[in-house]
Amino acid sequence: MATLSTPAPTPAPTPTSPPGAVACSNCNLRELCLPMGFTPDEFARLDALVATRLTLKRGETLFRSGDPFRALYAVRTGFFKTRIGSEDGRDQVTGFQMAGELLGLDGISSDQHNCDAVALEHSQVCVIPFSQLETLSRGFPELQRQFHKIMSREIVRDHGVMMLLGSMRAEERLAAFLLNLSHRLKARGFSPSALLLRMSREEIGTYLGLTLETVSRCFSRFQEDGILEVRQRQVSIVDQTTLERLVSGASA
Amino acid sequence: MATLSTPAPTPAPTPTSPPGAVACSNCNLRELCLPMGFTPDEFARLDALVATRLTLKRGETLFRSGDPFRALYAVRTGFFKTRIGSEDGRDQVTGFQMAGELLGLDGISSDQHNCDAVALEHSQVCVIPFSQLETLSRGFPELQRQFHKIMSREIVRDHGVMMLLGSMRAEERLAAFLLNLSHRLKARGFSPSALLLRMSREEIGTYLGLTLETVSRCFSRFQEDGILEVRQRQVSIVDQTTLERLVSGASA
């Protein structure tokens, strides 16, 4: 089940390891990535940890299920999806990741990645060698705690998706999805109402446990009801209140 | 939406902190709980960490969403479910936990628990004070690594549930659920084919994103097809191969 066209044979992502420029200590994402009050010395140690950067073009894969696990990746710019696939070809999108979010946590369990991470647009990630992260965090309680919180947050997020998939109807799912995107964009200083979707209807559907047709129909209905304005992947949230009421089950 | 009867007002679980007896070092679950080759000295430090034990009766709650998070809990004996609830009353069972499995990982993210953990039968858990676990693991790389693997495994498990909820049909979901139970029982030395379900049809349904009627009907159909033998909560797997084929999407 192809999800994103990859016309060229898609070689490995270009390893742009030129350091020099941006470091954690003056990265504008550091509040999202590792929101703690670190000292300058601690930042220096972080900067040493995160030395490499990777650039990926739209459609390229950061890692695949089965690849040996060596590092986590922090999204610097761009947008990703992660997906797992079953034997019989069906696949499930397990998440969409934007700037400041971490990729690869699932690989720790078995020393190999358990999902595919695909760039949905031109993207850049910071490479965090995992064994070094573990070493550093042993002498650095705040970092340790922060890392544990990030893993736990991923578990909580997954439970939210389970609730969405297990007990919400189509419209509620899409509403929850849009509001979630909106919140995350707002937290990054973008407009919470003007969304530019980076993924196709099919990818949304595969995430929400719906078909692409159902997703499209829901978009249309929301537009008719004056909740959204939809022009392809350009979506404006017109009536956030109603959207929120939808998620809570009130069929408003 | 009541899931388990709790006739008595259910006070806090009885805190049986009598140490002395069983310690991690000679716990027969240690392969499941912390499967590493620890030295005697390392075991001694673990034993000091896990000093308290709690006993819960069927229907009692170990922790609730919103409770302050202070410890993780390792199931020693018994069976639990975890659930999250939405504002409008719908709840979602996020997992069933048996001996050797950890409860409470979701609480790390926000310093308070994000789900309810309910004992489905008389159960005993080991209390693992979290800040002590973090402290200990800073001087104890194998423990640190093991803990990270456990968290990551939970993420991988959740992704599996997302795939189940997002892309499987009712029969496939129930088949996957039963096979999962079977594997976990086998890993604990129990029969992988004779299952005694600790949860109601409704709880299974709430976990699998189905109604209790659908769960019941699937059980009946599996019995008609000679895949299972079902007598209430006493379920025998007769034809494991067909069950496995069901999960892979081949409609047998």
Place this chain on the structure above:
DNA sequence: CGGAGAATTGACCAGGATCAATTGAAGTGG
């Protein structure tokens, strides 16, 4: 033995899936 909750089963309905056609947008090469 009687009552309460759990499970089964049936009848009916509806939310989404499926199949299929059409429109729309974006990139390609003449």
Place this chain on the structure above:
DNA sequence: CCACTTCAATTGATCCTGGTCAATTCTCCG
């Protein structure tokens, strides 16, 4: 610069899985 290709999105018609409502039946306890 425009026809052509290709893929994404929309929309319609129909079907089917699983939800809903309701009636028994079965267990387990008090």
